[in-house]
Amino acid sequence: MPADTSALHLVISGDPALLAIVRLSLLVSLSAVLLAALIGVPLGAFLALTRFPGREGAIVVLNALMGLPPVVVGLVVFLLLSRAGPLGSWGLLFTPQAMVIAQTILVAPIIAALSRQTIDDLWVEYRDELAAMNIGPAGRIATLIWDARFSLVTALLAGFGRAAAEVGAIIIVGGNIDGFTRTMTTAIALETSKGDLALAMGLGIVLIFIVILINALAWGARRAGERVAG
Amino acid sequence: MTMRGPVGDLPLTFVDVSILAGEVTILDDVSLTLDPGAPTVLIGPNGSGKTTLLRAAMGLTAATRGRITWGGREHAPPDKRAFMFQRPVMLRRSVLGNLIYALKAAKAPRGTQDDRANDLLTLVGLQALAQRPARRLSGGEQQRLALARALARAPTVLFLDEPTASLDPHATLAIEDAVRSIAALGVKVVMSTHDLGQAKRLAGDIVLLHRGRLIEHTPAQKFFVMPRTQEARKFVAGELLV
Amino acid sequence: MFNRRTFIAALALVALAAPASAQDKSIIVASTTSTQDSGLFEYLLPLFTRKTGIAVKVVAQGTGQALDTGRRGDADVVFVHAKSAEEKFLAEGESLKRYPVMYNDFVLIGPKSDPAGIKGMSDVGKALTTIKDKQAAFISRGDKSGTHIAELALWKASGVDIDKDKGAWYKSIGQGMGAALNTAGASNGYVLSDRGTWLNFKNRGDLAILVEGDKRMFNQYGVMLVNPAKHPSVKKELGQQFIDYLVSPEGQKDIANYKINGEQLFYPNANDAGA
Numbered sequence: 126m127p128a129d130t131s132a133l134h135l136v137i138s139g140d141p142a143l144l145a146i147v148r149l150s151l152l153v154s155l156s157a158v159l160l161a162a163l164i165g166v167p168l169g170a171f172l173a174l175t176r177f178p179g180r181e182g183a184i185v186v187l188n189a190l191m192g193l194p195p196v197v198v199g200l201v202v203f204l205l206l207s208r209a210g211p212l213g214s215w216g217l218l219f220t221p222q223a224m225v226i227a228q229t230i231l232v233a234p235i236i237a238a239l240s241r242q243t244i245d246d247l248w249v250e251y252r253d254e255l256a257a258m259n260i261g262p263a264g265r266i267a268t269l270i271w272d273a274r275f276s277l278v279t280a281l282l283a284g285f286g287r288a289a290a291e292v293g294a295i296i297i298v299g300g301n302i303d304g305f306t307r308t309m310t311t312a313i314a315l316e317t318s319k320g321d322l323a324l325a326m327g328l329g330i331v332l333i334f335i336v337i338l339i340n341a342l343a344w345g346a347r348r349a350g351e352r353v354a355g
Numbered sequence: 356m357t358m359r360g361p362v363g364d365l366p367l368t369f370v371d372v373s374i375l376a377g378e379v380t381i382l383d384d385v386s387l388t389l390d391p392g393a394p395t396v397l398i399g400p401n402g403s404g405k406t407t408l409l410r411a412a413m414g415l416t417a418a419t420r421g422r423i424t425w426g427g428r429e430h431a432p433p434d435k436r437a438f439m440f441q442r443p444v445m446l447r448r449s450v451l452g453n454l455i456y457a458l459k460a461a462k463a464p465r466g467t468q469d470d471r472a473n474d475l476l477t478l479v480g481l482q483a484l485a486q487r488p489a490r491r492l493s494g495g496e497q498q499r500l501a502l503a504r505a506l507a508r509a510p511t512v513l514f515l516d517e518p519t520a521s522l523d524p525h526a527t528l529a530i531e532d533a534v535r536s537i538a539a540l541g542v543k544v545v546m547s548t549h550d551l552g553q554a555k556r557l558a559g560d561i562v563l564l565h566r567g568r569l570i571e572h573t574p575a576q577k578f579f580v581m582p583r584t585q586e587a588r589k590f591v592a593g594e595l596l597v
Numbered sequence: 598m599f600n601r602r603t604f605i606a607a608l609a610l611v612a613l614a615a616p617a618s619a620q621d622k623s624i625i626v627a628s629t630t631s632t633q634d635s636g637l638f639e640y641l642l643p644l645f646t647r648k649t650g651i652a653v654k655v656v657a658q659g660t661g662q663a664l665d666t667g668r669r670g671d672a673d674v675v676f677v678h679a680k681s682a683e684e685k686f687l688a689e690g691e692s693l694k695r696y697p698v699m700y701n702d703f704v705l706i707g708p709k710s711d712p713a714g715i716k717g718m719s720d721v722g723k724a725l726t727t728i729k730d731k732q733a734a735f736i737s738r739g740d741k742s743g744t745h746i747a748e749l750a751l752w753k754a755s756g757v758d759i760d761k762d763k764g765a766w767y768k769s770i771g772q773g774m775g776a777a778l779n780t781a782g783a784s785n786g787y788v789l790s791d792r793g794t795w796l797n798f799k800n801r802g803d804l805a806i807l808v809e810g811d812k813r814m815f816n817q818y819g820v821m822l823v824n825p826a827k828h829p830s831v832k833k834e835l836g837q838q839f840i841d842y843l844v845s846p847e848g849q850k851d852i853a854n855y856k857i858n859g860e861q862l863f864y865p866n867a868n869d870a871g872a
Contacts, residue, residue: 208670208830216830218671219625219656250444256415257438258460258508268456272447300625300656303639318775319634320800 142304147335150308153221153295154288157228158236161284165233166277169240170266173248184241190234195227199294202227206298219300224308227294232284239280244269247276275347282343289336309335364425364435364512365391365543367412372421374407374567381407383567384421389512393559394534394544396575398551400596403564405547406441409514412545413438434461437510441517443501445489450481450500453489457507475503479533495526502533513537515546519553531557551591555579563587565596623652624835627664627672629743630773632818633657635701635793635862640855645842651835659773661741667691667821670828673836676843678818679743692821697872698843699852699863700817703747704795705808706778707733707787715787721811722755729757732766734786736777739769747816748789754813778804791816796857817872818863820844843867 172184204210206218206226217223247269255265270277292310299306301315309332316325367389374382382404389395389412397405410416411423414433425431446453454472463471476482479499484492489500498518505513515534519527534557538544548554554561558575563586570586571578582588590596632638633655642653656666660677664686667675675692677683683695705724707715713733715724728735738745752759759767770780774794781788782802790798795806820840825833842848849865856862866872 208828209668213670213830219654247447251446253415253440254444254446257413257433257440258457258504259433260460264460268446300654302654302656305654318630318773318779319794320775320778320798322800 143331145304146307146309146312147331149221149306150289150310150332151335153224153228153308154285156225157232157288158281158285160225160229161232161236162281164229165236165280165284166240166270167266168233169237169242169280170244170270172237172241173244174265174269175262184238187234187238187241191238193231193234195231195291195293196297198230199227199297202230202294202298218298219302219306221299221306223298224295224306227298228288228291231291231294232288235287236280236284239283240277243273243276243280247273275351278343278347282340285339286336289332289339363428364431365389366426367512367545368422368424369408369411369418370422370424372411372418372423374404374411374416375419380567382411382418385567385569386421387562387569387572389543389545391541391543393575394538394546394557395560395562396554396558397545397547397562397564398549398554398590399564399570400590402566404567405564406516408562408564409438409516409545409547412512413514435508435511437505437508437513439498439501439505439513439515439518441520443497443504445492445497445500448489449486450489450492451476451485453500454503454507457504461508463507463509471507475506478506479503480529495522495529498522498526498530499533502530506537510542512543512545515544517547517549520549527553551593563590565590622650622835623654624673624832624839625654625656625671626674626676626839627656627658627662627666628676629660629663629678630657630775631742631744631791631794632676632678634774634797635791636797636857637793637852637855637863641848641851644851645839645848648842649838651838653839659738659740659742660746664691667823670823670830672823673832674820674822674839676818676820677743678816679746680817680819682743682746683819683821686821690824690827692824695819695821696840696844696867697869698818698820698867699849699865700815700872701863702792702809703744703789703814703816704792704806705787705814706781706790706795706804707807708785708803709805710785710803711807712785713787716807718808719811721751721808721814724808725751725755726757728787729762729766732764734781734784735767736781736784736786736788737767737769738774738777739771740773742773743816744774744789744791747814751789751813793857793862796860796862817866819872 172180172187202223203218205212206215206223207213208218217226251269255268260268290310292314295308296311296314299311301307301311307315309328313325313328313332316328369385369387372382372385373380385408397408399405407416411418413436414431415438422429446456448456451472454475455468458468458471473482476485479502481496481499481503484496489497492500502518519530522530531553534544534546546557555575560572560574561578562572563570565586571582571584573583578587579591582591586596628638638655642655646652656672658666660679660682663675663677664682666672667686668691675686686692687695705715705721707713713728713731715727718724737748749759768780768784768786770777774790775798777788778790778794778798779800780786782800782804785803820843822833822836822840823831825831844867849867852863852865853861
């Protein structure tokens, strides 16, 4: 199936509708990754470093949540945010904010589980030295998160990959409204269902290219940082 | 720069201390007193419990039975104690970053941290490598940094677990010289070693361990010339203790 | 580094804080995927927005889903094409008035090879029973949409109890018109489609219009304001402005002027009381 080069022409010519779609995709997914990181990294660090009854069960549940089906999350958030639902008065249904919320829920377990693993690995190395320096629980969490920050970038990228690729949740809570909540993935779904497969494929290639670009930028930042801090 | 301060952790006493890991006895009914003064060196075969004794004295490992007291206190935070591990782990920071971290952990006053860090680097001869990522140092350099980190705590008791086990003679000499200087400044050094020669060179008194039991605790000169116990005699003669 | 981080954090907070301002002069219209796929909204809505400054956000779903969105109060206006379902909506008190707006028609699509031999039939009921008798592949939207409801009505009108008589040849996919056309093309099957989606559909492959023009294939559109007494969040003034535009002479003219490849798609009939 030949990709429609018109999609690439739209990018090069800076077609405003396409740029708006790309902008919204990045805004929603990057916001979700940021919020998910604020939740997930400390949670992962906490699980790695603290012993409490039920910890093993919590880790199993967290790992399982990585596989949350996006449509199910979308449905739950939809029911919460609908005017007929408990949070209806917030008026968030069919807005980009709702999409960010849904994607944050999807991405946070991934970042938390991967952070836990990364920090656990570093903790095995650091444990004795930090104990000998009498570092308390808060200091441990802060030190490990900071020292593991470059490895944690990989966890963030995994989260971003999930967010940028998904369509099931955001199409339900966003409504795929033209010019308002239409992202690259929802646009691809729409064009496919309209039968314009070439355009859908072209958009898909643009999306893949953007994701690769983000990964390359993150990789470059990581290498530069590692060179400085070792 | 003098490090003689309040000797809050000394004398450090073990009273009938046993440490078990599950079914296995690692330290068996050990009673011991460490007083201020010249270095105490722990010797004994592999698995005799040297590392565990050091860790317990530091406060890293708890006694399963018996009591450990620091200057008479049963629970004493390790503010004035420092530990250098056999294989020290460098933090993922620069050499200087590692030292600043140790100084912060020891609650050194903010304004003095940079100066103290530089003094410590000079002390262990790593000033030229201050900005290098600590993980890229050689084994001997890492050991020296670990020593500097321990000293950053301005300890009154310094524990070293086989500090030169993996080092070449040149680096070993550097560490031994540093230990001698530190002891001369009044810091109580408690270290373990496999090297009887090192024990002879550094020890004020010797502790011999075998299978978790304390066999002898004797001033160094006496120990090497006229050991009291059968095991000590065999060990000094170079025989395997089984 | 810290500055960039705070900036990104602020960006996220702004992204989260935005809704209050963005929804000031806008309405949400729940409509159907076939209407959206016809391209009517892309043509009509800018005309309305330019005139009134009101932004129209269309959430396109199946008819059943669109009406349910109205029932939950998540939309201000519903604009669908299934009169019986709309009248049920009215009877429930979910809206106070239904306005007829326009009609278009359905066409029976199938492979050019026409295995069931129905091409050119003027009686769509006969065409459907032939398809059933020959057990030719038939794709149903199966999604409670206006098109699906119309399809079921046509089976009924042709004397077929589709629930009883369906077999492996009848494929209910639970998706929109475009997906149904894709499936029909892929499985050499027949499908009932609205003309608008068909005219815009680019993946025709071997498909073509085989039956059209039967009066029973006409598809009436109606628009309703969601009852503000039941759902206080409904923007009743702005919503009513949109409805007034659709049924006004100007709006009706705009609807008639919408063409695909020079062909008119929708026939305005707001003045037809019985529609």
